Amino acid sequence: MADDPELKLQCPLPVKNATVQLAHGGGGRLMQHLIRDIFVRSFSNPLLAQMHDGATWPMSEGTLAFTTDSYVVSPLFFPGGDIGSLAVHGTINDLAMCGAMPLYLSAGFILEEGLAMETLQRVVDSMARAARDSGVSIVTGDTKVVDKGKGDGVFINTAGIGVVSPSVRIGPQRVLPGDAILVSGDLGSHGVAVLSVRESLSFAGDIASDSAPLHRVIADLIDNGIEIHCLRDLTRGGLASALNEIASAAVVKLSIDERAIPIRDEVQGACEVLGLDPLYVANEGRFVSFVPEAQADRAVAIMRGHAVAREAVRVGEVAGRESSIVVLKTVLGTHRILDLLSGEQLPRIC
């Protein structure tokens, strides 16, 4: 990542200290410098420039969507992204799954004393770039500094506000027997990319995270009249957990064809070696959607028009209302439960 020319700073850091100090969260002059020289300078937008306790803007028509998420990924930088871009994409995607067009984000930073200022600047630059590319603004924020050893470099919380148009209603309660289940692309890249750096797994070195904003592809589906019944981004717990949550909330039986689920060979290979099941591995730029059977092919075609969903595919359907269960038709044509995971995925022993 250090070789990425995009990440090199254009000019020397205005903040004089090379590392974050406790006083940077103390409310005094150092904190003001940090906010002005790093956050406001990078996130630059009129609402933030008000430098008020919060951001204000006039209301518009529609329904508001509001969400929050915290980011504690380790390492901070990984192939295909970093904690900054993740913190922007993740919250945008939570809004997108409500059918909302994201507008504004907040950014709360918990910094560990001793963090290199250059590292913070890289993270903030990455957030700014991700927000700009996604068409959202970071309009308010907060900074706290904790003692060395009490954090892990940087933790970020982002909250987001978006607007849902009046005609859109998306949620598990709208799922119907017969609905087609679509997945927006290949699974498992994010989790394996992060693990490959954390565990120094050289064989998985060319797998990049799928971290990406998904609101534009969702908006395109809505604008083209696709009646989306339910959406879920496939973050922690992966596809298997998302399907189980929806089956449980909607009280439906889901039938999934294992052969249809796209997984890259490199990811499959890394998972085989590590004893992981890619259906449970986290993604940060993938979602599952439930749409009426009659619109399924058109929805897939629309999704494939976007780079983030180029490998969109139909993986199953809602089989009935008899029970809350996800049944996987295996590659051999047999059937088994696709269950929620108990705790974390753990590596196998022999």
Added chain:
Amino acid sequence: MKYVDEFRDRGHAETLAHAIKSIVTRPWTIMEVCGGQTHSIVRFGLDELLPGIVTLVHGPGCPVCVTPVMLIDQAIALAAIPRVILCTFGDMLRVPGSQGDLFGVKATGGDVRIVYSPLDALALARANPDREVVCFAVGFETTSPAYAMAAIQARRLGLTNFSLLAAQVLVPPAIEAILSAPGCRVQGFLAAGHVCTVMGYEEYEDLARRYHVPLVVTGFEPIDVLEGIAMLVSQLEEGRAVVENQYTRSVRREGNVAGQAAVREVFEPTLRAWRGIGDIPQSGLRLTAAYADFDAAVRFHDALAQCGSVGGEDPDCQSGLVLQGLIKPPDCQAFGTRCTPERPLGAPMVSSEGACAAYYRYRRDGRPGAIN
């Protein structure tokens, strides 16, 4: 994906299932020894493809499951010592000891690290000369060469802060214990392909002869398991009882000779208690006197002496019967009610190789095809 897809091919699986159906004339009970094979069977629903009169029972081949409570208590006691870093495979963390698990001691400040290889533990010892690094050596013959190599390298490097808590177990004595138990109904075995990759299969030929039982060294992918079953059913139908090798892409008769030599240099067989089963003579490995410097049981003798051998197994847990193939997981009263992966009573509900966990995760009510 190459080397995976061809062993999960539906057409090939159906051909093998058809071949088994066409030769079988009587009921047969077959035990797959290894937990990896159990998971493959339940995950891919292989028993759905078999004729109803071929019964698969699941064996004791999950090292996490058979590690006795006393050794888990010892690992927990070591992890609680402030200067100790305890290294273990991830599956061990949630296995209940008599009063808690390794996750518990980790949460209260014990330094417990998950490693992928014993050599990772060795690297930790080199990087932390002021700490004592103990590697919890759990596993079958498959992992023993790596533990042996860690000890050999530790000696070569002159490390004085690295030791092994030996907990390894051996497959052939366990098969013999099952065969000689009263009420044994197993008529043939799928032997564990990865154990035999290291050990070869000469020692199984002796078992086949003495107990007149066929064994087929078998791999772990669905096609491997179905092919192993087909070979075993052929032998049973023809009245033969020899060792055959299905897993030829990995296993040779003599095994990995260099690996075996390393194991012989560092370890020797010893009596070992198997969780849920009991003592089996010569079924475990301990460090030889020459490697006593790297034996955690010696180095931490005083601390471990405090560790009572309470051995408190929950009375509702029938994992011993499951591990011997005498019942299937859903036959246990506690299965899925008092005992779940979140609140396990016994190790087979915890481990990724455990039979109870496999049934709970993939099948829930235990019947093949019931969820279709």
